[in-house]
Amino acid sequence: MDSETGMRLLTTAVEAGSFSAAGRQLGLAPSSVSRQINGLEDKLGVRLLNRSTRKLSLTEAGLIYYQRAKQVLADIEEANLAVTKLGASPTGSLRVTAPVAFGRLHIAPAIPEFVARHPEVSVDLILTDNIIDLIEAGIDLAVRIAELKDSSLIARKLANNNRVVCGSPDYFRKHGVPTTPTELERHNCLLYKQTGHQDTWRFRCEDGMKEIRVSGNLQCNNAEALLAAALNGLGIVLLSSWMVQSDIASGRLVQILPDYTASPSALDTAIYAVFSHNRHLSPKVRAFVDFLVERYASRTEWDIPPVVRPGLVEAS
Incomplete structure (x- = not known):
């Protein structure tokens, strides 16, 4: 008897409550179920079940084996289903x-x-x-x-x-182009407001992390609104590259401080x-x-x- 068959016999007998009930579920004679579980116990060298005329109960070793067997059988079922569903059509x-x-x-x-x-x-x-x-x-x-x-x-x-610090060409013509993160303190920075006022921008460079307190005349909980304001020359924004890349490619926005990795928070x-x-x-x-x-x-x-x-x- 292989291990999987032994596990199925034992778990079925425990959950059915008797060899007779387990036999009916498995299509086996009660004596066959009893004999095969005896063989499993002999193979393992431990008693798994306490038998009485009324019911079956697990020994301490039987309980451990039963719990592990349930998990193993569930994993086998999952593996079988995973392979089967590879060919299933999404609907x-x-x-x-x-x-x-x-x-x-x-x-x-x-x-x-x-x-x-x-x-x-x-x-x-x-x-x-x-x-x-x-x-x-x-x-x-x-x-x-x-x-x-x-x-x-x-x-x-x-x-x-990735995040990008950028602004419109018109803004930079009027106010100059910051060449270091510290210079942002003198510029109008448009702030994304999520949980509180996020007025600290962080920059990672070769010599470590710099935290810059920025300020401006617009804060908003919607990044696209900040992008619209930046495109219209109001100030500098720190936004995700997936949001601004096309505007930078077209020249509607200009990235600054490209040698720094920027983030509005300490989180990656x-x-x-x-x-x-x-x-x-x-x-x-x-x-x-x-x-x-x-x-x-x-x-x-x-x-x-x-x-x-x-x-x-x-x-x-």
Whole structure:
């Protein structure tokens, strides 16, 4: 008798409460169940069950073996299902949540391609900057930009979340171009307000970390509003490269301080696909996660800081 068969016999007998009931479930004679469990005990060299005319009960060793056997059998089932589902077609409604700006700029434009690949999936996209409890809200997957803390959720990294300090050519023509982080203290800096007033920008360079207190005449809890203000020449912003890269490439914005790694907080963040720990991950979730990894892992333009083009900021 192999180990898996022994584990199934024992767990069935324990949960059924008797050899007779276990035999009915397994299609075996009670005497066959009893004989095979006796053989398992002989093989292990310990007694697993206390037998009486009325019921079965686990010994101390039996309880340990039963608990481990349940886990092993569950793992075997999961492995079998995982292989089986590799060929299953994604179907049904997929509920996805993402931050407002990233969702509008990068998730929503990707959905037509995903649906074209998987026409039997419909997507329910929820854009919010609030952290939603995935299980409570019935969400299949979340895109989050954060430093993830330990939790029961599973995360796959999609891309880095590099930040860029930038402003419009018009602003720099009028007020000059800061060449060191310290010079930002004399400029109008537009502040992202999330939990409190985030007026400290941090810069990592070869000689360590610099913290700069910045100030300005606009603070907002929406990054796209700050971007609009910067494009119109109001001040300097510190935003994610995935948000400003196209404006920098077109010349509508100019990156400054490219030799520094900048962040509005002390946290190192990245862009993740996050989903609940489900022993049997559905094909639709697996397909969407793989799609996002494929789509965003190659976005090298988010990782390579554009250089300052002096011609854009020369005085007129």
